[in-house]
Amino acid sequence: MQFALIARDRAEPGTLDRRLAARQEHMEGIRRGKADGSIIDGGALLDAEGRMAGSVILCEFPDRAALDAYLASEPYRREAVWGDVEILEFRRIDWAALTAPPVA
Template sequence: MQYVIVARDAPSALERRLAARGTHMEGIRARKQVGEIVDGGAILDEDGHMVGSIVMCEFPDRASLDAYLADEIYAREKIWDDIQIYPFRRVDWSALMGQTV
């Protein structure tokens, strides 16, 4: 099942976010390679500072997603303060655009 994670950072979390970013990106890279992470990026404030994240992901079930979050440093270290999860169905762009893959 596909999910979208919308995670807002805790107030004043930017320093902790930057300190944990290397570990976060290593985990994202590994999960992207096995197809669990589809896309994502930082939510920015008006000044361009990172204040949260959006992650599009795919896991066999909610328990697998919860296991990912238990391992995700931004969640584990409470950098992400408000985490919302939505089931999601990604557009099949090749079908929509009439292309064959």
């Protein structure tokens, strides 16, 4: 199953410091997920001044329970960086089919 995860950082003092402290571990997990195929893409949400204010992650797991297990170990969740986390199921575009020449 494919999921879009939209996580907004907590709006409280110290959140950016916690984010920066947990960032290396977070990025290591993202790299592992990209290598094993569970992370499709992602990046930081930015505030009006261009500062990191959350995360967007497109991911693929066998089921919601596997996603929940991933989230339980996610450093930004564990270290109280993320506040609200919205999870949406989605279907990724089949780019090969979309860009294939039409069959005559």
